Amino acid sequence: MRGQFVSASDPEVSALMSLRFALLALLSVDAMTGYDLHKRFDSSVGHVWYAPDSQIYPELRKMEADGVVAAEEVPWGPKGTKREYHITEAGRDALRAWMNATLPYARFRDAMHLKSAYFEWASPDAARAQLRAHIAHYEGELAQWEEQIHQIDTATSPMLNRRLAVTPEKDRARTAAFKRYAYEGLVLRAEQEITWARDGLKLIDDLEEGD
Amino acid sequence: MRGQFVSASDPEVSALMSLRFALLALLSVDAMTGYDLHKRFDSSVGHVWYAPDSQIYPELRKMEADGVVAAEEVPWGPKGTKREYHITEAGRDALRAWMNATLPYARFRDAMHLKSAYFEWASPDAARAQLRAHIAHYEGELAQWEEQIHQIDTATSPMLNRRLAVTPEKDRARTAAFKRYAYEGLVLRAEQEITWARDGLKLIDDLEEGD
DNA sequence: ACCCAACACCTACATTCATAGGTATTCAAC
DNA sequence: GTTGAATACCTATGAATGTAGGTGTTGGGT
Numbered sequence: 433m434r435g436q437f438v439s440a441s442d443p444e445v446s447a448l449m450s451l452r453f454a455l456l457a458l459l460s461v462d463a464m465t466g467y468d469l470h471k472r473f474d475s476s477v478g479h480v481w482y483a484p485d486s487q488i489y490p491e492l493r494k495m496e497a498d499g500v501v502a503a504e505e506v507p508w509g510p511k512g513t514k515r516e517y518h519i520t521e522a523g524r525d526a527l528r529a530w531m532n533a534t535l536p537y538a539r540f541r542d543a544m545h546l547k548s549a550y551f552e553w554a555s556p557d558a559a560r561a562q563l564r565a566h567i568a569h570y571e572g573e574l575a576q577w578e579e580q581i582h583q584i585d586t587a588t589s590p591m592l593n594r595r596l597a598v599t600p601e602k603d604r605a606r607t608a609a610f611k612r613y614a615y616e617g618l619v620l621r622a623e624q625e626i627t628w629a630r631d632g633l634k635l636i637d638d639l640e641e642g643d
Numbered sequence: 644m645r646g647q648f649v650s651a652s653d654p655e656v657s658a659l660m661s662l663r664f665a666l667l668a669l670l671s672v673d674a675m676t677g678y679d680l681h682k683r684f685d686s687s688v689g690h691v692w693y694a695p696d697s698q699i700y701p702e703l704r705k706m707e708a709d710g711v712v713a714a715e716e717v718p719w720g721p722k723g724t725k726r727e728y729h730i731t732e733a734g735r736d737a738l739r740a741w742m743n744a745t746l747p748y749a750r751f752r753d754a755m756h757l758k759s760a761y762f763e764w765a766s767p768d769a770a771r772a773q774l775r776a777h778i779a780h781y782e783g784e785l786a787q788w789e790e791q792i793h794q795i796d797t798a799t800s801p802m803l804n805r806r807l808a809v810t811p812e813k814d815r816a817r818t819a820a821f822k823r824y825a826y827e828g829l830v831l832r833a834e835q836e837i838t839w840a841r842d843g844l845k846l847i848d849d850l851e852e853g854d
Numbered sequence: 855a856c857c858c859a860a861c862a863c864c865t866a867c868a869t870t871c872a873t874a875g876g877t878a879t880t881c882a883a884c
Numbered sequence: 885g886t887t888g889a890a891t892a893c894c895t896a897t898g899a900a901t902g903t904a905g906g907t908g909t910t911g912g913g914t
Contacts, residue, residue: 450754465893481752510879512880532766534773534776542691617756676862719910
């Protein structure tokens with residue numbers, strides 16, 4: 433019964449199916465092909481929401497059937513064409529409804545914290561390697577987020593600039609502020625995970641000394 | 644090709660399928676029925692790893708077929724019986740192999756941060772409601788984690804005490820320390836999310852004043 | 855003796871996600 | 885003019901997840 437069709441008037445249901453809303457958010461800025469969307473999901477935005485193209489293309493078709501996006505066959509070279517999707521008024525309504533609804537909180541699945549709770553099963557070196565991988569992972573994320581914030585602050589962010597170009601002047605400060613705010617949260621999280629993992633390395637050292 | 648069967652000798656593959664290892668971790672302490680495991684997943688551990696019983700029962704059967712757990716028909720009342728699962732030596736090997744392998748980092752899907760980046764689509768009140776829900780959610784988590792840590796520190800944690808009872812004396816300090824360490828990480832994360840959400844509420848207030 | 859919550863276990867179904875392939879065109883470089 | 889990377893789009897399959905139901909037993913309270 434649920435999830436078949438998401439109407440803008442059903443905020444309870446519209447909190448689900450975030451792939452659709454991630455796509456709508458990206459399309460709210462720019463018309464794009466499925467390939468373009470996939471590339472976005474593979475780079476910057478991909479660290480907040482990721483989807484493989486095998487999920488994107490079918491979802492776009494469904495969204496088209498539901499009327500939240502419309503496709504246009506655009507010539508591509510001499511012979512080819514490509515399908516460029518743009519958001520419709522119904523799509524804007526659906527996005528607005530999703531934004532105005534409160535997200536349900538799904539229960540976590542956090543393999544790393546599960547693992548760390550049972551680290552006595554690992555060799556000290558394996559535990560260290562896991563923690564170092566954790567640090568390396570979040571240091572990579574951190575560098576990206578900080579670069580994004582830098583680009584926002586220096587008005588050199590291609591994504592934000594595209595968005596601001598289609599934003600009425602009076603809302604531009606808000607738009608930029610929210611975008612920065614989202615990245616700040618990701619920076620804080622990455623820093624926190626790095627701190628925690630470093631503490632873990634210290635803990636393992638201390639426990640080994642104690643033997 | 645992957646994920647069909649997890650052998651202890653294949654560390655690359657064994658990093659996947661964490662439900663299996665969450666179950667093995669719990670069963671490494673105590674023999675339990677599927678119902679018991681489900682209850683654990685619904686309460687304390689459930690905030691690190693959750694699974695509905697409809698996933699647990701079939702997985703236990705598969706694990707039994709793979710030899711990582713063994714079931715025992717235990718009498719239950721006058722007529723009934725129940726299946727109590729205990730970990731096997733092969734299961735301990737598989738758990739150890741998983742613990743010694745490095746987890747691959749899956750790409751995020753973080754609806755809240757995606758949403759916050761596009762908060763200009765929401766009404767200020769809807770954005771505030773979302774942030775308050777975020778705070779309420781993590782305050783609930785925080786209270787639970789802090790209670791767990793308190794129980795560890797006062798040696799009144801039923802879970803940890805069961806675990807220490809099956810742990811050789813020289814490893815007890817390690818076991819307790821790692822368990823505490825895992826919860827500390829969760830506390831830090833919850834605090835960080837609350838801080839971020841509070842900053843968001845302030846940001847929305849500031850932007851509204853600016854109008 | 856009966857009721858009911860808790861215990862125990864299970865199936866079915868749809869959706870979502872991950873992985874692995876496939877085809878064909880374009881465009882720039884060699 | 886051929887090669888190859890990038891663009892563009894797609895299908896198939898299996899695994900994981902979420903949701904919704906189902907059956908029956910037990911054990912404590914009234």
